[in-house]
Amino acid sequence: MAGETKVKLRREVTPWGCFCWGYADVGADVYVALGLVMAAAQGATPLAFLIAGIVYIFVGLAHTELAAAYPVAGGGQYFTLRGLGDFWGLIAGAALMLDYTIDVALFAMASAGYINFFFPQIREYATTIGPFEGVNLIWMVQTLGLIVLLTFLNIKGIRESSLFNAILGAMDMVLEASIIVIGFAFAWNPEMFLQQWTNHFPSTYDLLYGVSIAVISYVGLESISQAAEETVRPSAVIPRTSLALIVAVVLFALLFPTLSLGVVPVDELAKREGDPVALLASRLPIVGFLAGPIAAVLAATIVLISANTGVMGYSRLAYSMSEYGLISPWLSYVHPKFRTPVRSILFFSAVAAIQAIFAFLSGKAMHTMANLYAFGAMLAYLMASLALIALRIKEPETPRPYWTPLNIRWNGRKIPIPGLLAVLGCTGMLIIVLWTHELARIFGPLWIAAWVGYYLWYRRQQGKSLFGSEVRDWDQQHLAVLQETGEWELLEQFKLQLERKSRQQKSASIRSAP
Amino acid sequence: MESEAKVLLNPHPLGVLIALSFVIILLVTIAWMLRVPQPLQQLAARAVFSVEQARQVIVPILDLSYWRADLESAYYTERAVELACRLVRNQEATIGLVYVVEMPRSLSLDAPLPEVQEQKMREALENARQIVRRHGLNWREEIRRCREADQGIRQAAQESQADLIVLGAAAGDRGFIGKFARIVDPLLRNPPCEVLIDSLPAPSPS
Numbered sequence: 048m049a050g051e052t053k054v055k056l057r058r059e060v061t062p063w064g065c066f067c068w069g070y071a072d073v074g075a076d077v078y079v080a081l082g083l084v085m086a087a088a089q090g091a092t093p094l095a096f097l098i099a100g101i102v103y104i105f106v107g108l109a110h111t112e113l114a115a116a117y118p119v120a121g122g123g124q125y126f127t128l129r130g131l132g133d134f135w136g137l138i139a140g141a142a143l144m145l146d147y148t149i150d151v152a153l154f155a156m157a158s159a160g161y162i163n164f165f166f167p168q169i170r171e172y173a174t175t176i177g178p179f180e181g182v183n184l185i186w187m188v189q190t191l192g193l194i195v196l197l198t199f200l201n202i203k204g205i206r207e208s209s210l211f212n213a214i215l216g217a218m219d220m221v222l223e224a225s226i227i228v229i230g231f232a233f234a235w236n237p238e239m240f241l242q243q244w245t246n247h248f249p250s251t252y253d254l255l256y257g258v259s260i261a262v263i264s265y266v267g268l269e270s271i272s273q274a275a276e277e278t279v280r281p282s283a284v285i286p287r288t289s290l291a292l293i294v295a296v297v298l299f300a301l302l303f304p305t306l307s308l309g310v311v312p313v314d315e316l317a318k319r320e321g322d323p324v325a326l327l328a329s330r331l332p333i334v335g336f337l338a339g340p341i342a343a344v345l346a347a348t349i350v351l352i353s354a355n356t357g358v359m360g361y362s363r364l365a366y367s368m369s370e371y372g373l374i375s376p377w378l379s380y381v382h383p384k385f386r387t388p389v390r391s392i393l394f395f396s397a398v399a400a401i402q403a404i405f406a407f408l409s410g411k412a413m414h415t416m417a418n419l420y421a422f423g424a425m426l427a428y429l430m431a432s433l434a435l436i437a438l439r440i441k442e443p444e445t446p447r448p449y450w451t452p453l454n455i456r457w458n459g460r461k462i463p464i465p466g467l468l469a470v471l472g473c474t475g476m477l478i479i480v481l482w483t484h485e486l487a488r489i490f491g492p493l494w495i496a497a498w499v500g501y502y503l504w505y506r507r508q509q510g511k512s513l514f515g516s517e518v519r520d521w522d523q524q525h526l527a528v529l530q531e532t533g534e535w536e537l538l539e540q541f542k543l544q545l546e547r548k549s550r551q552q553k554s555a556s557i558r559s560a561p
Numbered sequence: 562m563e564s565e566a567k568v569l570l571n572p573h574p575l576g577v578l579i580a581l582s583f584v585i586i587l588l589v590t591i592a593w594m595l596r597v598p599q600p601l602q603q604l605a606a607r608a609v610f611s612v613e614q615a616r617q618v619i620v621p622i623l624d625l626s627y628w629r630a631d632l633e634s635a636y637y638t639e640r641a642v643e644l645a646c647r648l649v650r651n652q653e654a655t656i657g658l659v660y661v662v663e664m665p666r667s668l669s670l671d672a673p674l675p676e677v678q679e680q681k682m683r684e685a686l687e688n689a690r691q692i693v694r695r696h697g698l699n700w701r702e703e704i705r706r707c708r709e710a711d712q713g714i715r716q717a718a719q720e721s722q723a724d725l726i727v728l729g730a731a732a733g734d735r736g737f738i739g740k741f742a743r744i745v746d747p748l749l750r751n752p753p754c755e756v757l758i759d760s761l762p763a764p765s766p767s
Contacts (some may be wrong), residue, residue: 231576234570234571235576236571280600287593287595291591294586294590295587298583302583332571333570534600536606536609538606539603539609539611543614547722
């Protein structure tokens with residue numbers, strides 16, 4: 048904005064903090080998704096998580112390469128913008144924005160719900176507001192209070208909220224790992240697991256529905272991409288944290304349902320969509336008597352840090368989108384003292400709060416939000432996977448600290464097979480989501496259409512091309528980013544590549560001259 | 562609350578194995594993640610990556626037969642090929658095997674070479690090819706006739722946009738050193754790209 052000094056986001060996220068940004072999201076997603084998936088996929092719940100996990104691995108590898116090569120805020124939206132152009136960047140941004148705002152609303156709500164495990168009177172409270180009956184006004188106020196708290200933390204600065212994530216992330220990982228270790232070592236019964244797998248195998252439709260819900264367990268990588276602009280030494284840290292997160296997430300996502308089926312009857316688990324992990328924990332030996340309260344505290348904290356990750360995600364995403372002229376630059380303002388994108392945090396926290404209010408009024412909050420969450424995630428991942436392939440073709444000279452493995456040569460370019468599989472997998476998942484989720488079929492495309500409408504209006508106001516892309520000097524921008532991050536290795540590689548490119552162009556022009 | 566549920570210790574070997582594997586995999590993964598390698602400083606990074614960036618490498622095979630017929634050039638040029646291959650074998654480089662024939666001014670540049678010299682050229686290129694093939698690198702071959710070897714090398718480097726020239730030199734033969742210096746001196750004074758001279762020590766009297 049005119050007259051305002053451009054202030055950049057500061058780099059203070061450490062490797063553990065970066066890992067926890069992702070883990071916070073994923074850990075909480077497992078808490079929410081396990082019950083929902085179990086209700087649909089029943090005995091085949093581990094299979095549903097496995098299918099979703101395979102697609103996640105391909106997408107994860109693509110994100111790892113992109114986030115390490117382009118360590119700037121925006122994540123999938125930025126990669127898509129750079130690889131496929133402004134319009135598709137907007138679509139990816141809209142899909143991610145849907146996920147982040149829902150993440151904040153849903154997980155703040157869930158966190159308050161788990162706190163209310165200790166206050167049954169609040170949990171049971173209901174009132175009527177105009178035409179809406181059975182509204183839990185206190186729970187709603189608690190949820191809005193948590194959203195305000197997270198908004199404040201994120202405005203105050205990434206250091207505080209990253210520390211918050213790092214401590215709680217570590218606690219939750221230890222507790223989740225303890226449930227798995229104690230469960231498998233002392234309570235897991237393989238015969239029971241096989242029997243439930245065989246006797247409760249679902250129909251194809253239910254399995255696919257379960258798969259489409261299971262994908263919501265795998266959104267954490269996007270958070271690492273979003274934190275890239277604030278990560279210390281991103282080229283070294285991001286590949287490690289991303290790959291470690293892929294391993295950790297796949298382990299937890301596969302072992303929780305496997306353990307559940309070997310400890311608890313599937314019918315009981317299916318009835319406990321809200322707190323399946325608490326039920327599972329209560330059936331463990333040694334720690335079982337404390338399981339209810341522990342699981343409640345554990346869930347309340349981890350879903351809160353997931354909500355915190357959501358605030359961080361949408362604020363950085365909005366910052367990135369306004370920086371690139373997709374939405375108003377008013378949102379990219381960074382507070383001079385806290386160095387955080389204060390306006391985007393406030394604006395989209397308000398959107399999340401409105402979503403939470405509507406969810407409370409609707410009565411089917413969990414299902415509605417899980418549906419839309421899956422739609423947004425798959426659309427964004429599809430765009431990012433396409434962007435990986437496009438950027439391998441368009442920008443082969445960009446130094447990549449991490450290369451997605453298994454490449455085929457095409458026209459002198461390396462095309463990653465996992466990238467192609469990610470595109471196929473995400474397309475398939477998107478079709479499944481649209482087929483099996485009635486609400487996502489309607490509200491998902493409507494959300495995107497609303498963003499496209501705003502985008503077209505805004506671009507027209509600015510006199511910019513509606514469907515074309517603005518001309519940007521990506522090379523200079525990339526050099527500036529690498530300089531600013533102190534990524535000397537990437538910087539020197541990139542400079543040398545640019546020198547080579549310039550030499551080749553000069554030589555080609557000399558040869559073509561008459 | 563589910564605390565009233567009856568729970569028995571029921572360890573199963575497979576369950577214990579899964580729990581142990583889980584702990585080990587998780588700990589190893591986190592330990593690997595936290596061991597971030599030390600960064601290079603800017604000048605060190607430039608040094609590392611400028612070497613790593615070499616994609617087109619030229620190894621001139623000098624044929625100075627017209628200048629001195631008894632000169633045996635094979636060993637040190639083949640060594641230069643090996644050296645070049647080792648330098649760039651992890652970076653998908655192409656080795657340009659440039660056979661440089663210095664033609665006397667009394668002959669035209671495209672004058673036919675004597676059969677002995679042709680045979681020598683074929684052998685030299687075949688030896689060089691074998692070395693490059695052994696390293697699994699791409700290569701291209703070129704025969705360049707010129708009046709002055711340094712000019713031939715320079716042109717070959719410019720046309721192929723070479724990043725590096727690796728030139729092998731024999732030592733111990735005073736006559737050759739003089740001639741070689743005449744080739745190398747202009748290349749070093751005004752290098753078309755990075756130039757690496759591999760000069761072998763003089764053989765021991767024994």
